[in-house]
Amino acid sequence: MKQDFIKFPLHLILHPFDGFWDMKFESKGKVRVSLAILLMLVLTVILQKQFAGFLVNFVDPRGLNSLDDLQFTVLPFFLFCVANWSITTLMEGEGKFKEIVMATGYALLPIVxxxxxxxxxxxxxxxxxxxxxxxxxxxxxxxxxLLLFIGIMTVHQYTPAKAVLTLALTVVAMGFVVFLGTLAFSLGLQIYWFIYDVYREIIFRT
Known part of the structure; x- marks a missing residue:
């Protein structure tokens, strides 16, 4: 347990090439550890916004919402993982989805x-x-x-240039998914209000 949650993550962020290699080929990484790091990131973001000194904290305390911090941390994490998996599947990447999740989660540890x-x-x-x-x-x-770059490069067995390209395409894919999601939500909302207005009109006429 100590090896999973303390020793290996610290080894990975200090020796990323060896660490990510061990994660992929020696099965030393754990999905639950990467998700635990993500959860700790959410916690540190919440604490930072609420308790950081006023000289560096420009957040209005009246507008703080921990659910927003959860949403804007967890959703981009999984959006990146899904987008990267989609892009690298088309570009002959060797990484599995769970390996992308682990690499991204472990890379967040320095921020925590x-x-x-x-x-x-x-x-x-x-x-x-x-x-x-x-x-x-x-x-x-x-x-x-830097850790994310090395992790993606190692997990998919890419050259540095191809890793940079796939990361750039991943960001584009994330923007595309957000655009489609926003468009679908907007259309769904319009359809809902149209049906609601038709329903009210029928009720009033009957």
């Missing part, structure tokens, strides 16, 4: 590990020290992107 302490520290820093807060935020994001 950095967000929590800087949220606490931000309550005590001065205006001049806020630069370190944003620097650590940037380090976490860059670390995540």
């Amino acid at each position: 590990l950095i967000n929590l302490p800087i949220t606490f520290i931000s309550r005590f820093i001065t205006q001049e020290e806020t630069a370190f807060y944003w620097l650590l935020n940037s380090v976490a994001s860059i670390w995540f992107i």
Whole structure:
């Protein structure tokens, strides 16, 4: 259990080439661990918005909604996994869907590990020290992107150039899915109101 939840994830983010290779070919990764990391990310995002110091926290506390944080964290995660699986299936990728989920989940770990302490520290820093807060935020994001790139490249056995191409196409596919989903929702809403108006008209006339 300790190997699954602590030792291997830390090994992976510090030695990503070896870690992702072991995840794919030595079966050391676990889907439940990647989902646990995703859940911890949601928690750290909520804590950051609610408890980060006022010098770095520009969120209106009256508009905070934990369900929105859950929605805007979990949905993009699975949208990315589905889009990447769809694109790489067409581009001879060797990765399975669960391997994409694991690679993406493990890549999120640096954000989790950095967000929590800087949220606490931000309550005590001065205006001049806020630069370190944003620097650590940037380090976490860059670390995540690098891990995701290496993970996708290893899982699908791609060259660096092909991994970059598939990641770019994945982002395009995500935008396309969001567009279609928004369009379908809008059309569904219009159909609903049309039927509702017809129903009211019939009721009034009878």
